[in-house]
Amino acid sequence: MRARALIGLLLLAACFALPDHPAAQPNPLAGYALYVDPGAQSAAAAREPGQEPLRAIAVEPTARWFDSAIPADRLSAAVDDYVSAAGPALTVLVAYAIPHRDCGTGPGTGAADAGAYRHWIDRFATGIGHRHTVVVLxxxxxxHTSCLTPEQAAERTRLLAYAVDRLTVDPRVAVYVDGGNSHWLPADELARRLVAVHAWRARGFSLNVANFYRTETERAYGDAVVARLGFGHYIVDTSRNGTGPPPEGPGSWCNPWERGLGLPPSIVTGSTPADADLWIKRPGESDGSCAPGQPSAxxxxxxxxxxxxxxxxLPG
Structure with missing residues (x-):
């Protein structure tokens, strides 16, 4: 009960302090064409002779991921180049550099420490500049905090709050804090964590990124989270949920076979808390070398x- 009361007080304070917070504004994706990246790996593959079926991926807009493998001193230029290339089209960017990412397993597992991450986020925001874009954070x-110590978990909360605060300085940047998926946290718990990272400053949260749960399942969960928050909107990754999730099991999230492309990206209109269905994970790119013979992430x-x-x- 105390936790719920605290959430209520924080939300009330936020609403009075920020009456024009992004969650109260019109859908930031409505009225824009989403950017289709001609430099994506899928586009290059589809241009090869005999590879026309891959156009089903190449012609659709997908997000562009920026991670800690891009040095901070080159990050601003990389982000600027990508957003500039899109022209009037709307870009969807993914910031993916939090320390201890993926529990510190494998190569390139996030920024070295808290200071390095803050600097990375600063350079990421500088690259966007004063331009309208969407950021999945x-x-x-x-x-995913189960592998962290209590000190590391508290640090992660502070760093995510810093990223939200830094990226939302310009109201043209629509930030969606990633919330996992419907099979991860209870709606109450995700709402609590979103409040802790200053989600009232953001547009909302993202669901199902790089996962396979059906759109209707994620929307029901997203609606439940919004109901507990009392504000906010969400986006759903439909890139690979065309046949639903694979059977549960160790590593079932990593390159499961017999999945399918989900419905193409589309903007959701009306009074629903859902803003859009997007392809955030780039279909056809490996999740990681989780089994012999599988390519790196x-x-x-x-x-x-x-x-x-x-x-x-296929659309019905």
Missing amino acids: EPDALA GTWWPAYAYDLVKRRE
Whole structure:
């Protein structure tokens, strides 16, 4: 009961302090064409002779991921180049550099420490500049704290709050803090964590990033989270949810076969808390080398791309 009372007090204070917070504004994606990146790996693959089926991926707008593998001194230029190339189209950017990312396993697992992360976020924001864009903030970071010590978990909360505060200085940047998926945290707990990272300054939260749960399942969960928050909107990653989730099991999140492309990105209109269905994970790029013969994370994998295309969900 104390936790719920605290959430209520914090939300009330936020609403009085920030009457024009982004969650109260019109859908920031409405009226814009989403950017289709001609430099994406899927686009290069689809241009090869005999690879026309891959156009099912290449013609759709996808998010661009920026992670800690990009040095901070080159990050602003990289972000600026990408947003500039889009022209009037709306870009969706993913910030993915939180320390202890993925529990510190594998290569390139986030910024070295808190100071390095703050600097990285500062350079990321500088690259965006004063331009309208969408930012998905740190997939899995808010939900995935089970491997962290209490001190590391508290630091993560502070760093995510810093990132939200820094990125929302310009109201043209629509920030969605990643919230995991419907099978991760109870709606009450996700609402509590979102408040702790200053989500009232953001547009809302993202769901199902790089996962496979059906859109209707994620929307029901997103609606429940918004009801507990009393504000906010959300976006759902539909890039690979065309056949639903794989059977539960260790590593089932990593390159499961017999999945399919979900419905193409679209903007949600009306009074719903959902703002859009987007392709945040880039279909056809590996989740990681989780089994022998699988490419490293982010590597284009033709066989997996074809499997997704073969089983794609078609509009009804």
